[in-house]
Amino acid sequence: MTIRKIPFKNTGDRRFTVTLGGNEFTIRTYYNPVVPCWVMDINDSNNIMIFKGQNLVAGINLLERSPRWTRLFGAFRMTEDAYTVESLGTTAELYWFDNESYAEYFPEMDAETAPLTYDFGSLFTVTS
Helix, strand or coil: CCEEEECCCCCCCEEEEEEECCEEEEEEEEEECCCCEEEEEEEECCCCEEEEEEECCECCCCCCCCHHHHHHHCEEEECCCCCCCCCECCCECEEEECHHHHHHHCCCCCCCCCCCCCCHHHHCCCCC
């Protein structure tokens, strides 16, 4: 079982390479002031994009929209949402889990099919 903390700093647009579970990734983080939120792109060692523009939010496997990538590369999960410029790497940290570790620490969520839990009623106002 393997869990690794991804070394983030809130120093603006940043790109680095890290090896996780025997796979080499290039990770880019940047702050999007429009959203506002820190965002992450991940490419594999062949520069093939795994995902782009993923908001760094807590409570989900960040690769959940692609169960295939989760099976191949493991799961990424934030400790809390990265909404402020100062939050990334301080209060909001990213961890990588191999699939076995993710299932152990988050048994209610399968790493491949973890559901998004939205309160859709709070997202919309219905007027008559």
